[in-house]
Amino acid sequence: MRTRLAPADISRPSDRLSHIEAGDLAPLPSPYEDFNATAIPPLKPEKVRHIETSLDDTVALAIPRPASPEEEEARVRQFLSGLKKLFEKENNWTFLQPLLLSMEHCAKCQTCADACPVFEMSGRKEIYRPIFRAEVLRRIYRKYLRPGGKIASRLTGDIDLNWTAIARLAELSYRCTLCRRCAAACPIGVDNGLIAHEIRKLFSQEMGIAPKEIHDKGSIQHLKVGSSTGMKPPGAKDSVEFIQEEMREITGWKVDVPWDVEGAEILLIHNAGEMLAWPDNVGAFAVIFQAAGVSWTMSSEAAGYDVVNYGLWYDDVQFSRVAVRHADITRRLKVKKIVIGECGHAHKALTVVADRLLTGDLNVPRESALVTLADIVLSGKLRFDPRRNDFPVTLHDPCNVVRSMGIVAPQRRILEKIAPRFREMTPHGVENYCCGGGSGFALMSGHNFADWRNRVSSRKKFMQILAAFENEPAEVPKYVCAPCSNCKGAIRDLIGHYHAEERSRLYYGGLVELIVNAMADMKKPIIRFGDEPSWKA
């Protein structure tokens, strides 16, 4: 008898399609074994009474339950209408060709399964298998939208379409971090990450269903007030003013952040979350640029100081709006190029994906800060004392920067120069593992989603970090360098969740902080391990 779930089971009503028991998850090494015996804290019944929760142990979307069978039917029709649009050029020219190829050519060889950290870490729970959700979509598409589908589906794989299946599929598209490790492993080139992305789009663009953290509080807020953090232009300027003061203490000289300078060489755009959560990162950029004599500016126009583009993860329309805003601001400032701060998804959004969206003078040159920084660090313009970074360092590669953009070497060239105790994770570069916070997960924490993330999608990264430092004594402070705001958010949560600061003395931060920390003429270290400075002045 078959005990494992199959794609067709998605439409069979039950309270919960899949559940992770304590002990199912891939075991963590010492001193974290105590976590191996604990399960994901259950959802609180009183909080989820009116929302769809029948997929697994968590919820990302909190879709309201339809009030009547008629409403369910209407939603099923809406879903099918959206699905059809995914295959029309008017509605989906952006991804039509890659989607069609991936929909039609999977050989079901399961090579991708071993590449997926979510599937592996969950204890190989069937619903997280990369082709599970792809196969659900494929079967629905074939059966309900292709001529003769009802008969053909008996031969190619059947599935029933009902509201249960749809609600679960929507949730399931948010159990994949879009890291595309599976696509890199697929011998044919099928991209299950892309299929998850397209499912998210269908729900957002047709049915208005998306996680509130990335839509209402994310891309909508970004367009409305200027930043997905909710920070308006005066707030951004205030934060930076405060950061300048902080930097003055570290450098011993006055640090200036130029605003709205027309014709500057560089417009630097940060993930605005840095200003609030990691102000040293914003400050460190200013220190480096100023010390290297770079002509640069920041923009105080709404959206001009926040480079995020959450649309990348779920909605082409929101994506286009934000990308056009960024390009328009740059064009009007007449700068030579945008330099994108330490934010992985913004790298891919603005440099790569938006490339086939921006035309004429909106198509302004865009560059990764890692490239700009490598040029400065290796140019000899700054003096370094690498002994100041005399602590173990490992590097987390943001998927969007490596696998999706091929920017792999510049950050390593920098680390080789300034971090004498740098060591790689295994694997790294284009074969890296996601931090588990990709595709918006780092921002999503409703109900118990953060618990699910820390235990499942970020688990592989945690194990990789521990392995990178396995030969270091527990009491030695260790630095995980993560040049991406969302990755930092996920790693911060991991460290907190597993008490890794107390147990392994794990700390994390960006790349610019390491650079400034090694600059020979700094008065104080910018990196601290708790209360302890990383070097003595």
Next chain:
Amino acid sequence: MGLYVLTYACALVFVLAMGLRIRRPIALPVHVRWELYPVRHETAERVAYGGSYLEALNWWERPDKRSLWNELKYMAPEILLMRGLWKENRRLWWVSFPFHFGLYLMVAAFGLLLLHALLALGGAPALADGHPLGRLLDGLIVLAGWSGLILGNIGCLGLFYRRLADPELRDYASFADYFNLGFIFLFFLCAFAAGLGDPSLAGARAHTLGLLTAGSALEASIPGPSAAGAAAVVLASLLTAYIPLTHMSHMVMKYFFYHSVKWDDAPNRRGGKIEAAVRENLGLRPTWQARHVGADGRKSWREIAASEPGEMK
């Protein structure tokens, strides 16, 4: 004659269906970039670790340096030897490789048979008794034919075994998957049985010659194919027509996966071809229904991208 007609009809279906398959991705609008590194037309130094031109300072000031040749150099062994599968899923490679390579060898053997038939029709002296070139061609036909048959049969059996024995594969296999495999296996089996009665594949040579002349060039003294041989011809013809109608066309479509998606990193330059295609795409009129989109079937992508979400109005 019936066999020839069937083969001609199937070849026609193959050409039409494959043509449509290939035309479809080519005719689709330019899509946004979604490349995946390593991108194989990069410089050798960058390919080694998966780097891109985006690693260069002011990359837009540098000339494009991509080479289709580098792509093909990577893709040929990838398609022929299944290098990716070897790296990522070796257990499956041991059965999948003989299966696929067996099919490629069958195609190669057929190509050689056609060459032989063309030479024969042209009265080429190379085919005269004892001529070394003729012997070489005969040898190659036998080598490609027999190794293809042996590998194909082993591969089919191995794939059947893996699909049935491995629950991960079994759970996702549909009737169509078993049918496709069974179909190919039946062909390999019949061809193998026909070969046992005709180890030098003289029947195959005669049949191919007949194929080019609708049977008129055959001497009456040459006997018709054996039952197994006829079955192999029928199955091979049907298979030729069937493959492009199914996902098994991935052997060819892989080119598009790689060339048009995974490695499509061509930057959009002002005034260039990509920009013109993007402008055209921006004129398309979507009909997505969610409120924030604000589409009504009349507004273009360009207008919508410049507008505010419905929630803000």
